Amino acid sequence: MHRRSLLLGALAPAALSTPALATQRTAPALRRLTLRHATTGARFNGAYHDGRTVDPRALADISAVLADSRSGTVHAFDPTAIDILWEAGQRARWRGEFLVVSGFRTPETNALVCGAGNSQHLTARALDVCLPAAQLPGFANAALEMRRGGVGVYNSRSFVHLDSGPVRRWGDVPGGASGSSAPRPAPEDPIARIAEAWAAARRN
Template sequence: MHRRNLLLGAAAPLILARPGLASASRPAPPAPRRLVLRHAATGARFTGIYHNGLSVDPGALAEISAVLADSRTGTVQGFDPSVLDILWETGQRARARGEFLVVSGFRTPETNAAVCGAGNSQHLRAGALDVCVSAAQLASFGEAALGLRRGGVGVYAAKSFIHLDSGPVRRWGDVPGGSSGSSGTPTPVVPDRLSRIADAWASARLP
């Protein structure tokens, strides 16, 4: 019995050293993050991997920042990758993995005023996205975004778009409870103001 135990003990390092068994205990590497974005006003498009699972690709981020530039002036501002992560994660949770049509990305102060944006809008720092969502997906997409509890989420059912930003956690619009999250105050949905915003976006690009 003693000799059998010794033989088994000697074989253990050989078993552990087998490549298949050694790699089985290692966690799988993080999956790359891919986005397909198109700006509604300019038609500019990004398709590709912006994050390798560990860090943001600077080249891809520069391309995305150009796609999400101010639609009136073409001014480019380096986009906050945190809001791209929020969009990607929301899409994964809601199983919305096709093209995201972006109504508004970065805004200069002049453009923000032209579309009746809030004076402290996260769009001014390239930290917000307004994304068109179909009526069929609006509820699930909104719930997925709210479930992350990261940044601001505004749901505008009448106009079929959702606002996502990487600012303080808060909520407004057509969301459950209709109130803000842990901080801030709810922003009411004013139909006339939304109509003016939509009209302004439609003619936002300079000739």
């Protein structure tokens, strides 16, 4: 009897700790991002998602960072677009700061940078992210493999466009635009003049 009590006593701590370990292993991981707007310098650094749902306060802070760079107009950013950026970064093992060239745009700013008339930037569902030349291909390929929204790759300008709209691709990507039988979508931005247009927008 004494021997059986000792055995049960030894097993009890292990039994009690097992649920805790299981909870620890299955607990969703925080999703963290570091963003900086190239034009305004506004920055976000922290968790925006607890693994189950978006933190509304963090999303509001991100929306402020990604506000229109000319007018300062803030539009609630689509959390799916933020998730696409985060997931692409995870897949590409990106550990640095994301430098955002363009987030939300008002119609006036969109016209100044020669944006498409139906640009996803107009509804705060798109980001243009600058990346070092060495990291850009890996990040772009990770985003393309996800098949979530639109991906535009601009190697010559060192940035990738990501959005939460329909799945499509354009720019410096394998096979060019989406290989489906659907009509080829127009690029989000006529890139030939975008650098000059951004310079003009910052001066206004």
